Amino acid sequence: MKTSDDLRSLLERIDHKGYPAYKDTRGSYRFGGYTLHIDHVQGDPFASPSKVSISIPGRNAGFPARLYDLPHKRIALQDYLTRVFGRKLESYNFKAKGSGKSGLISVSRCGQEILERTALSIHPESGDISVHFEIGFPARGRTIAAFELIKILFDFLPECVLSSFYYKKLNAGALEDVLSLAEDQKYIRDQLPKLNLCAFVADGSVLPRESGVSSRPMRQAVAFHSPDSLKVTLNLPYHGPLSGMGIPKGITLIVGGGYHGKSTLLKALELGVYNHRRNDGREYVITDDTAVKLRAEDGRSIKNTDISLFINNLPNGKDTVSFSTEDASGSTSQAANVIESMEAGTSLFLIDEDTSATNFMIRDELMQRVVHRDHEPITPFIERVRGLYEDHGISSVIVAGSSGAYFQVADHILQMDRYMPKEITDFAKEESKAFPPVTLPNEKPDSPSFHRVVKPSRTSPKNGRNKIKTLGKDAFQINKETVDLRYAEQICDSEQTTALAYALLYAQLHLIDGKRDLCQIAEELLALINDKGLAAILDSGYVKSNLAMPRRQEIHAAFNRFRKL
Incomplete structure (x- = not known):
């Protein structure tokens, strides 16, 4: 040397x-x-x-x-x-x-x-x-x-x-603080399933962000405080006793007036799949790390996805057990996002009605009477949310500001009032009795099929020079093919996007053979990374681009949005 x-x-x-x-x-x-x-x-x-x-x-x-x-x-x-x-x-x-x-x-x-x-x-x-x-x-x-x-x-x-x-x-003290915070965050994450919780939000957390382009905590923001009925106290290894709101598994509804903090709470839960640095304000907001934010995604590509849990009997006779389209509607895209998230192993859905397809989320009683169920191919989410929890173990946290129909199926109902949560489950359930309930189906649907074999593209890249370009957090390109990830909202760093690009390229070169299904490919990618490190997916001897680790859920999302597979 x-x-x-x-x-x-x-x-x-x-x-x-x-x-x-x-x-x-x-x-x-x-x-x-x-x-x-x-x-x-x-x-x-x-x-x-x-x-x-x-x-x-x-x-x-x-x-x-x-x-x-x-x-x-x-x-x-x-x-x-x-x-x-x-x-x-x-x-x-x-x-x-x-x-x-x-x-x-x-x-x-x-x-x-x-x-x-x-x-x-x-x-x-x-x-x-x-x-x-x-x-x-x-x-x-x-x-x-x-x-x-x-x-x-x-x-x-x-x-x-x-x-x-x-x-x-x-600074030895700063290093000890890094260690203690990591240990405390790991402890909370490990306690969630033991306490039958899908998320925890500590008292004193600062959830609002500085601005739409800054993820730093907002100054002089209202600190979070748990309602007594959902308060949980954890005895952390370093911090000691820490109280906060435990969100139980099941179906939780977040309601309240506009600008009162509903979406702010949901956004904190979305990013609670990651640990946060000290003084972020959300360092003790811990969410089930398989959680997926669901939304409508008009225009996305869907390939051979079984959306029959939600959509059947389309007027054009199109198959919904193996549904494909290059231009999905709001409802079909959100249905596909549910099924693909199940395939990726999620156990918690996070949904905001503001970014959802209305006809996917709800059909009220009047609409059901005017347009009979036999004439409507969409089975809305409200009719499946209970089965998703009871049959598949998938909880849901749903933000609703305009429709009270979900009061009927929710286990817990939170009202955000000036950024402060109040549990109003009993009150909301009682009030809902004065309104006609949504008719729910009696039959139990078949479980969706997840065995989707990935076939190589005719334009698959070859060993040798392939051009990767990252477009911030929103998208990446492999050669001339763009993968749009704008609505995979839990990607928090452009280096994760770059890692997804290299993971997809690696899979095209080494794993996609027309025999492995998507779950096997994702599993082999993660096994490679765990064994040899994240840099193992790079296609060269030097680090062309720095990478950050994506979750399994984002790996699935990238594959599902690559139109050429």
Whole structure:
């Protein structure tokens, strides 16, 4: 292996040469206490920055094994160190001068959620640390500015590494806080099924966000406080006693006036499938981690999905046991989303009537009398929600602001009043007696079929160069094919979208053979990731793009929305 002196000599030799001479720097270089790897060099100063990484032996980093010996602790520590390193790099960003992206130094930007990322990984046994980030190699025009890069690699970077990845240089109290929060969050998550709960919202939580484009907590927001009837007190390993609202399994209805916090509560539950950082306001909002937010999705593609639980006897005679369309309606898309979520293993549906198809959710008694059931192909969700829980173990949390029909089938009814929840189950049930109940079917429907074999596309990518492009959290492209994920609303980071793109590409190259079904493919992808790490799905020897771990539910969502499969 080459030394840092070798790298310095090389850079001095190529100073003022044409930019392509930077390619000679690729390789590994031994610095004091860590190794620098120049994995990929950008083609010119205006291209995407160069990909570099560092590796630090666990004996040098010196982190006690108790901080990373279990997955939830390791992921929390990785997240914390990535944030520390990112802040250090920010202080040196663009201090080396030049054209284009010269002097840029950046690592993954972590949001409020704590996710496993390829940007930084800690080996669970040795404690070795590997960090992937980007540097814009400096140039003047398209001429190498080697001494600017020397400043980055020999002055800025060692300081950032030393102050970010060496245990003795870090705040021990902050590290203990990371550990304690991770342990407490894991404890709550483990307690949910034992207490027959599908979610927990701690008293004092701050649910509203700063703005529509900021996920930071709103200042001076009303803190959450549980109604006494649903209050649960947990004795956390580090925090000690913590009280909050436990949402029982079954069917829970959230009602209230506009702007009183119904959707805000539901949004917090949506993202409660992830752990959150300290001071996010939602760090103790914990939801069943298989939960899926359901909505209508007009225009999406559906492939061979059994939606007969909800839709039958279409006027055109189209098969709904193996339903396909390239342009789904609101009701058919939401029906497909239910079935696909069941296939992905969810045990909790989260639904907001504002983003649902009305005819999928409810047909009131008057409409049933005017348009007879025999003439309506849609069996609304209200007629299936009880069976989904009793027969399939899938709970539902539903936000309703205009229709009281769900009072009839709900187990618990919460009213949000100025962001404060009140349980009104008995009152709402009593009031509903004055109105005609919705007629529910007596017959028990057949369980949907989930065995969907995935067949290769005629335009499947080949081994070799395939172009991946991520469009924020909303979509990705594989070569020229776009997968629209705007309505997979629990994707919280664009790096998850990138990971889904690479997972789909990997499956096309290695797993989709016309014999495996979707569940088998997702299972094999997750097994590969668990065994070899998230970077195992990348199709190259270096980390082209940093990835963040998606859930099984989002892997299914990406496959289901890829029109060419």
